[in-house]
Amino acid sequence: MHNNPPETGAFYPRDLDWHPPALTPGYKTSVLRSPQRAKISFDPTLGEISGPTFGHNMLGELDNDLVLNFAQPGASAIGERIIVHGRVQDERGRGVAGTLVEFWQANAGGRYRHKKDTYLAPLDPNFGGCGRAITDADGYYQFRTIKPGPYPWPNGVNDWRPSHIHFSIFGAGFAQRLITQMYFEGDPHIAICPIVNTIRDQAAIGQLVAPLDMNNSVPMDSRAYKFDITLRGRRSTMFENRKEGN
Amino acid sequence: MQPLNFLKESPSQTAGPYVHIGCVPTFAGIEGVYPEDLGKSMITGEAKGEKITLKGRVFDGSGTPLRDAMLEIWQADAAGLFNSPVERRGTADPAFTGWGRQPTDGETGVYTFETVKPGRVPFPDGRLQAPHITMWIVARGINIGLSTRVYFEDEAEANAEDPILARVEHKVRIPTLMAKREGDTYTFDIYLQGDNETIFFDV
Numbered sequence: 001m002h003n004n005p006p007e008t009g010a011f012y013p014r015d016l017d018w019h020p021p022a023l024t025p026g027y028k029t030s031v032l033r034s035p036q037r038a039k040i041s042f043d044p045t046l047g048e049i050s051g052p053t054f055g056h057n058m059l060g061e062l063d064n065d066l067v068l069n070f071a072q073p074g075a076s077a078i079g080e081r082i083i084v085h086g087r088v089q090d091e092r093g094r095g096v097a098g099t100l101v102e103f104w105q106a107n108a109g110g111r112y113r114h115k116k117d118t119y120l121a122p123l124d125p126n127f128g129g130c131g132r133a134i135t136d137a138d139g140y141y142q143f144r145t146i147k148p149g150p151y152p153w154p155n156g157v158n159d160w161r162p163s164h165i166h167f168s169i170f171g172a173g174f175a176q177r178l179i180t181q182m183y184f185e186g187d188p189h190i191a192i193c194p195i196v197n198t199i200r201d202q203a204a205i206g207q208l209v210a211p212l213d214m215n216n217s218v219p220m221d222s223r224a225y226k227f228d229i230t231l232r233g234r235r236s237t238m239f240e241n242r243k244e245g246n
Numbered sequence: 247m248q249p250l251n252f253l254k255e256s257p258s259q260t261a262g263p264y265v266h267i268g269c270v271p272t273f274a275g276i277e278g279v280y281p282e283d284l285g286k287s288m289i290t291g292e293a294k295g296e297k298i299t300l301k302g303r304v305f306d307g308s309g310t311p312l313r314d315a316m317l318e319i320w321q322a323d324a325a326g327l328f329n330s331p332v333e334r335r336g337t338a339d340p341a342f343t344g345w346g347r348q349p350t351d352g353e354t355g356v357y358t359f360e361t362v363k364p365g366r367v368p369f370p371d372g373r374l375q376a377p378h379i380t381m382w383i384v385a386r387g388i389n390i391g392l393s394t395r396v397y398f399e400d401e402a403e404a405n406a407e408d409p410i411l412a413r414v415e416h417k418v419r420i421p422t423l424m425a426k427r428e429g430d431t432y433t434f435d436i437y438l439q440g441d442n443e444t445i446f447f448d449v
Contacts (some may be wrong), residue, residue: 006331010370014448020260020389027260029387032307032436039448042410047380048366048449050330051320052285052345060280069279080432091253104268113353114274116266116314128279130271166261166268173332176318177389179384181259195260198389230253236334 009235011175012091016087020198027194028155038159048175049234056134063132064143070128077127079108081222084182087139088169091233095139097121101229102132102141102168110151110161119151144222150189162189162196165231167192171231182227185211258390265316265384268447270349276309284320285347290369291340295324295362299431300396303355304383307439315385318347319359319396326365327332334428363398369409376404376411396434399424410447419445 022034024170062069067077084103088096104111106129109121113129133141148163164181183190190196190209199205205228216224250320270283289297300319303311321327321344329338329345338344339419342362350357354425366374378397395406403409414420425432436444 008332008334016253016448018254022314024389027387027389031387031391032257032310032437033312033385033387033388033445035392035446036439037443037445039411039446040414041448042413043370043377044334044449045369045410046328047320049321049379050328052329052330052343053331054284063280070276073276089253091255093251093253095253102263102268104271112264112267113276114267127272128267128276130268130279132274155364166259166265168261168269174382175393176382177318177382178256178258179258179265181262199257200260201257203256207254207256210344230256233252233254 006172007234007237008049009237010049011173011232011234013041014232018201018204020200023200024194028200030198044173044175048172050174051170051174053098054134054170054232056098058132059085059132064141066127066129066131066143066145069131071126074233075126077107077146077185078124079127083142083144083146083216083218083224084214084227085140085142085166085224086227086229087173088141088229088231089139090137090171090231091178095135095137096171096231097135097137097139099135099172100132100170101141101166102125102130104130105145105148105165106151108146108149110149121149121151128176138234147184150187155194157226159194160189161234162187162193167229169231176231176232178229180229181208182225183209184225185209186197260386260389261316261384261391263314263386265314265433266349267349269316269338269413273302285345285349288343288359289341290343291341293323293362294339295342297430298361298436299414300359300361300379300425301356301431302351302425302434302436303357304385305437305438309440312385313352313355315348315350315357316389317350317357318345318382320345320380320382321361321362321364322367324362324365326367328367365443366404371409373409375405376401378408388404392438393449394436394444395423395447396425396432397423398427398432401425414445419443
């Protein structure tokens with residue numbers, strides 16, 4: 001970790017046209033779960049600028065290895081072995097060090113280990129589907145997993161999710177908190193997915209599509225995909241008009 | 247002209263119906279990967295201050311409680327200090343993390359946090375905010391996490407001075423931010439839509 005003092009500047013406002021709106025009728029569940037009234041805006045206070053931190057000592061040895069972290073001894077998860085890696089950075093391009101990144105996904109057949117998932121594809125007894133990592137001093141994280149399968153879901157009659165991995169990222173302040181999904185380069189389901197298409201800007205969708213990264217693949221073992229994540233940037237506090245103690 | 251060279255924030259996507267697998271795997275029945283679900287215990291020792299239970303439900307526009315939501319809260323300790331490296335005013339209570347994460351119950355939709363009542367935290371201009379808890383709600387059908395604040399109805403004097411509550415134009419909506427006390431339990435229900443739609447913040 002760098003020894004710089006933590007930054008205390010307020011975060012840039014979110015670009016709400018870049019994010020999906022709350023009400024997106026193509027994704028039917030959003031219709032009754034979308035607030036209708038205008039949100040109330042205010043410049044972040046200390047409670048939004050600060051946030052929980054988690055130490056590297058919290059992590060178990062296999063937390064970032066979904067191939068092994070639920071597997072019986074000597075066994076491993078079934079599927080295409082991949083490494084997912086990238087950098088958590090903010091809108092200024094600065095790496096976000098020491099932040100917790102959590103991920104979860106379906107197995108290679110497109111089935112989640114969850115009692116509410118009743119898809120007929122089988123569970124893999126050696127695959128749980130969750131993992132986590134903490135970014136290094138430059139903001140980098142990586143984990144090993146199997147490529148999740150696409151799966152059908154009840155929305156339209158024949159809607160299928162593209163292969164995807166869910167990500168939860170903390171950042172340095174609670175107002176940077178973000179949950180999103182990573183998609184895979186070249187998947188034809190991306191263009192026709194109602195959840196992907198809650199995002200209106202094609203460039204914003206592209207920001208969630210991880211390219212195949214042969215340079216970081218391990219020969220005869222695993223291919224790699226690169227997925228950078230950008231969190232909100234923050235103002236410099238140099239000329240902030242703040243009272244002592246804030 | 248020079249470019250400003252800012253990046254764009256990664257766009258949000260819904261947490262989906264299986265958020266539990268990633269965030270509260272033990273709750274989802276996935277045992278043995280992590281020792282305990284993160285954020286389950288906010289009080290890790292002899293925490294100072296008043297111990298309270300915060301509970302409630304999240305209702306959709308039909309009045310049905312969400313049984314697949316996940317909530318996180320972040321708050322100051324009883325003295326008004328955050329357990330965060332950003333906190334410069336003092337050292338927060340080491341027996342209180344300030345951050346909690348709970349799913350809504352799969353049958354009843356009730357969420358429950360065991361926490362302490364927070365102290366007052368200054369607004370950037372130095373005025374004191376009323377005691378409050380920052381809450382973040384994600385679920386299937388919610389495209390970007392919703393931020394709100396839990397205030398306490400029995401803190402009328404502090405609430406009357408709160409700079410954020412003062413900013414709410416439609417005062418009739420302020421009760422949607424007030425947790426109601428019964429003994430040591432505060433109830434805070436969230437309404438995503440309807441006449442009692444909870445105030446959500448863009449912050």
